[in-house]
Amino acid sequence: MTDYILGIDGGGTSCRAAVARPDGAILGRGKSGAANILTDPNNAIISITEAAKAAYRDAGLDEAGVNGASAFLGLAGTNVGDLTRYVHDRLPFRHTAIDSDGLIALQGAIGDEDGAVAILGTGSIYMGRKDGTVRYIGGWGFTVGDLGGGARLGHALLQEALLAFDGVHPRSPVTNAVIEEFKNDPRGIVEFARLSKPGDFGRFAPLLFDHAGQGDAQAIAIVETGATAVNESLDAIMALAGASRLCLLGGLASLYPQWLSEKHRSILIEAEADALTGAVALAAKGYQERQGAVA
Amino acid sequence: MTDYILGIDGGGTSCRAAVARPDGAILGRGKSGAANILTDPNNAIISITEAAKAAYRDAGLDEAGVNGASAFLGLAGTNVGDLTRYVHDRLPFRHTAIDSDGLIALQGAIGDEDGAVAILGTGSIYMGRKDGTVRYIGGWGFTVGDLGGGARLGHALLQEALLAFDGVHPRSPVTNAVIEEFKNDPRGIVEFARLSKPGDFGRFAPLLFDHAGQGDAQAIAIVETGATAVNESLDAIMALAGASRLCLLGGLASLYPQWLSEKHRSILIEAEADALTGAVALAAKGYQERQGAVA
Numbered sequence: 013m014t015d016y017i018l019g020i021d022g023g024g025t026s027c028r029a030a031v032a033r034p035d036g037a038i039l040g041r042g043k044s045g046a047a048n049i050l051t052d053p054n055n056a057i058i059s060i061t062e063a064a065k066a067a068y069r070d071a072g073l074d075e076a077g078v079n080g081a082s083a084f085l086g087l088a089g090t091n092v093g094d095l096t097r098y099v100h101d102r103l104p105f106r107h108t109a110i111d112s113d114g115l116i117a118l119q120g121a122i123g124d125e126d127g128a129v130a131i132l133g134t135g136s137i138y139m140g141r142k143d144g145t146v147r148y149i150g151g152w153g154f155t156v157g158d159l160g161g162g163a164r165l166g167h168a169l170l171q172e173a174l175l176a177f178d179g180v181h182p183r184s185p186v187t188n189a190v191i192e193e194f195k196n197d198p199r200g201i202v203e204f205a206r207l208s209k210p211g212d213f214g215r216f217a218p219l220l221f222d223h224a225g226q227g228d229a230q231a232i233a234i235v236e237t238g239a240t241a242v243n244e245s246l247d248a249i250m251a252l253a254g255a256s257r258l259c260l261l262g263g264l265a266s267l268y269p270q271w272l273s274e275k276h277r278s279i280l281i282e283a284e285a286d287a288l289t290g291a292v293a294l295a296a297k298g299y300q301e302r303q304g305a306v307a
Numbered sequence: 308m309t310d311y312i313l314g315i316d317g318g319g320t321s322c323r324a325a326v327a328r329p330d331g332a333i334l335g336r337g338k339s340g341a342a343n344i345l346t347d348p349n350n351a352i353i354s355i356t357e358a359a360k361a362a363y364r365d366a367g368l369d370e371a372g373v374n375g376a377s378a379f380l381g382l383a384g385t386n387v388g389d390l391t392r393y394v395h396d397r398l399p400f401r402h403t404a405i406d407s408d409g410l411i412a413l414q415g416a417i418g419d420e421d422g423a424v425a426i427l428g429t430g431s432i433y434m435g436r437k438d439g440t441v442r443y444i445g446g447w448g449f450t451v452g453d454l455g456g457g458a459r460l461g462h463a464l465l466q467e468a469l470l471a472f473d474g475v476h477p478r479s480p481v482t483n484a485v486i487e488e489f490k491n492d493p494r495g496i497v498e499f500a501r502l503s504k505p506g507d508f509g510r511f512a513p514l515l516f517d518h519a520g521q522g523d524a525q526a527i528a529i530v531e532t533g534a535t536a537v538n539e540s541l542d543a544i545m546a547l548a549g550a551s552r553l554c555l556l557g558g559l560a561s562l563y564p565q566w567l568s569e570k571h572r573s574i575l576i577e578a579e580a581d582a583l584t585g586a587v588a589l590a591a592k593g594y595q596e597r598q599g600a601v602a
Contacts, residue, residue, distance in 0.1 A: 149473045152493065156466045156500040171451045178444045180543045198447065205451040248475045 016073070017299050018064050018083035018105065019291030021116055022047030022056065028288050029063035031071050031081070034303075036296035040073070041288075042066025049099050050089035057102050060085065064105070082107040082302070084295035086116030086287060109298050113287065114139050115146060120290025121259040121283040128255035130246060133262030134214040136161035138245045140253020147252045149245050154210040159241035162264055166216030168234045170201050176230070184230040186223035190216070214263075221267040239271035246276050257281045311368070312594050313359050313378035313400065314586030316411055317342030317351065323583050324358035326366050326376070329598075331591035335368070336583075337361025344394050345384035352397050355380065359400070377402040377597070379590035381411030381582060404593050408582065409434050410441060415585025416554040416578040423550035425541060428557030429509040431456035433540045435548025442547045444540050449505040454536035457559055461511030463529045465496050471525070479525040481518035485511070509558075516562040534566035541571050552576045 016039075021028045027047035032038045044062035046055065064083070065075035083105040090096045090112045100110050118129045118139045128140040135158035137151030154163045173190035175181040177198045183191075194200035204212075223231035246258065258279050260268060269277055311334075316323045322342035327333045339357035341350065359378070360370035378400040385391045385407045395405050413424045413434045423435035430453035432446030449458045464485060471482035472493045478486075489495035499507075518526035541553065553574050555563060564572055 149475065152469050152497050153501075156462065156497060157469055159466070159470075167451065171454070174447050174452055175454075175539075178540070178543060179547070180444065180539050202447050202451060206448075244470075244475050245473070248473060252474070 015299070016068075016077065016081050017292065017295040018067065018078070018081045019116070019288055019293070019295045020060055020063065020083060020085040020087075021113065021286075021288040021291050022049075022060055022063075022085060022087040023113060024048045024051075024088060027056075027059040027063040029060070029067040030288050030292050031064070031067040031073065032292045032296065034082075034296060034299050036292055038289075038292060040067045040069070040071025042068070042070055047087065048089065049087055049095045053095050053099050056087075057099055060099075061104055079104050079106065081105045082295055082299045083109070084116070084291050084298055085110045086113045086291050086294075087111075088113045107298065107302065109294070111294070112148075114148065114151065116290040116294060117261055117287040118146065118290065119293050120285040120287045121261060122257070122281075123284050123293070125257075126253070126255060127257040127259065127281070128246070128249050128253055129259045129261060130242065130249075131262045132161060132242065132260055132264040132268055134158075134161055134163045134210050136164075136242065136245070136262075138249040140249045140255050142253040142255065147249065149249045149252070154213070158210075160238040160245070161210075162214035162217035163210035164213070164241075165220055165234060165238050166213035167205070168237065169216050169220050169231075170205055170213070172230055172234060174198055174201055181230065184223075184228050185226075186220060186228045186231040189219065189223070217264060218267070221264075224271075235271055239268065242268060243273045243276060246272070250276075255279075259283050310594070311363075311372065311376050312587065312590040313362065313373070313376045314411070314583055314588070314590045315355055315358065315378060315380040315382075316408065316581075316583040316586050317344075317355055317358075317380060317382040318408060319343045319346075319383060322351075322354040322358040324355070324362040325583050325587050326359070326362040326368065327587045327591065329377075329591060329594050331587055333584075333587060335362045335364070335366025337363070337365055342382065343384065344382055344390045348390050348394050351382070352394055355394075356399055374399050374401065376400045377590055377594045378404070379411070379586050379593055380405045381408045381586050381589075382406075383408045402593065402597065404589070406589070407443075409443065409446065411585040411589060412556055412582040413441065413585065414588050415580040415582045416556060417552070417576075418579050418588070420552075421548070421550060422552045422554065422576070423541070423544050423548055424554045424556060425537065425544075426557045427456060427537065427555055427559040427563055429453075429456055429458045429505050431537065431540070431557075433544040435544045435550050437548045437550065442544065444544045444547070449508070453505075455533040455540070456505075457509035457512035458505035459508070460515055460529060460533050461508035462500070463532065464511050464515050464526075465500055465508070467525055467529060469493055469496055476525065479518075479523050480521075481515060481523045481526040484514065484518070512559060513562070516559075519566075530566055534563065537563060538568045538571065541567070545571075550574075554578050 044059040047059040138149040173187045176187035224235040339354045342354040433444040468482045468485035470476040471478045519530040
């Protein structure tokens with residue numbers, strides 16, 4: 013019987029899997045529904061298993077073979093230890109390793125070398141690896157963290173629109189655009205904000221960067237506040253990990269660079285690969301370590 | 308039959324009423340439970356009626372007399388028009404006028420003259436009256452407004468504690484105090500914030516002002532950000548209402564003055580009376596206007 017490995021990237025909207033040979037060569041890929049271990053761990057187990065079986069079928073392999081696989085999973089929400097253990101113990105794979113979604117993104121982006129990664133999407137988290145040790149900063153979520161992430165930027169824009177409506181701050185094209193979107197009724201903004209999840213706020217971030225690029229003073233002020241938060245966190249992760257290269261990931265990765273300080277901008281690199289590829293690489297590494305231990 | 312008037316101050320935690328002679332001389336006071344017309348309008352109607360009857364009893368009057376009273380109510384949440392009408396139509400008084408809790412606070416604080424009032428408590432709202440016209444700024448609530456209010460200050464402090472924990476910002480006595488309160492576990496801060504209502508955040512505001520007064524750099528930065536927001540809104544309400552005197556109300560009224568700009572600090576006055584007294588004064592004014600119209 014041939015051994016196969018599985019890399020799995022599980023998130024709140026979908027779960028992706030790739031089956032590969034023990035050397036990391038990918039043979040097939042599969043996708044399934046949400047794998048959010050915090051909100052629905054049992055459904056996450058189903059999604060992870062389904063994505064794995066789909067990858068086996070895509071590779072022309074018998075899906076029952078997943079039971080013999082060595083799997084590495086990068087999942088959101090792994091800082092809650094009990095649920096990680098719960099999911100770990102109920103998955104069908106021969107070997108199962110679970111770590112954060114951030115770690116597989118780091119592995120995919122910078123491979124085995126040292127370096128730092130910032131994921132700038134709805135939220136924001138910073139990682140650096142030095143001599144094999146990975147350090148994290150941020151990622152505390154929208155409510156009291158993730159400054160510089162899209163949700164906080166969108167939130168700041170809605171707040172600015174209310175200040176502009178009240179005449180406390182000057183109006184500008186970007187705040188006018190928001191006020192018009194809510195039919196000139198500030199109560200609509202308040203009600204939207206009350207009901208919104210982070211992703212709903214985050215949808216205003218591209219509008220903000222767009223106006224900032226066109227010179228809108230209010231948009232520039234908000235983007236610069238976000239960029240200051242990102243710069244400060246990058247300073248901290250660079251100090252921890254001593255990295256000489258930096259990769260930005262996430263939906264805002266292409267929008268932020270021009271607003272960041274020169275010392276960070278000058279060491280930017282493109283991601284080598286995506287998070288799923290990172291999960292496969294870590295699965296291969298785990299497999300080879302176990303083989304070495306046996307040999 | 309003697310005519311009486313009622314002033315009523317209804318809020319989210321309690322409802323207070325005062326019965327008075329038509330000239331505004333208060334005869335008795337009563338108190339009852341929450342009168343939140345947004346979350347429970349039917350219960351608000353009961354609380355308002357109970358507080359009114361209690362005031363009548365306190366004055367040695369038959370509580371059935373509330374049916375003949377001319378009442379002026381200052382209530383939170385009156386910007387939602389349908390609920391105000393719903394409550395208005397179901398109260399037992401002969402004449403009922405409902406306006407915002409802010410208006411009765413303004414009336415109590417500055418009487419019949421022109422001037423401005425800032426209510427700096429958990430939230431923040433600004434009012435100014437000029438030639439009888441009242442203008443409002445702010446009061447949009449914690450989620451995307453009320454900058455400078457206690458909830459936003461407390462929120463900023465928790466956020467600063469996480470940044471200090473991550474080494475993104477320097478630690479200081481005030482952030483150390485927060486981190487220790489959460490047993491040195493940042494996840495405790497995140498979980499607290501996720502479950503907190505504005506008042507829960509606001510409870511950290513006195514700690515913040517205390518440390519700012521002792522020279523803590525991180526505390527000073529947060530208080531100064533709040534004071535800038537208050538100054539800007541005061542600038543705007545002063546421009547709208549052209550006021551030459553300013554009264555601060557709410558739990559932070561005694562803590563903020565030293566942090567505000569000199570132009571606002573130099574025109575501060577003490578409140579003449581409380582919001583309930585303001586409601587009585589407005590009830591007396593309404594009664595006298597109707598009498599004049601009849602005569």
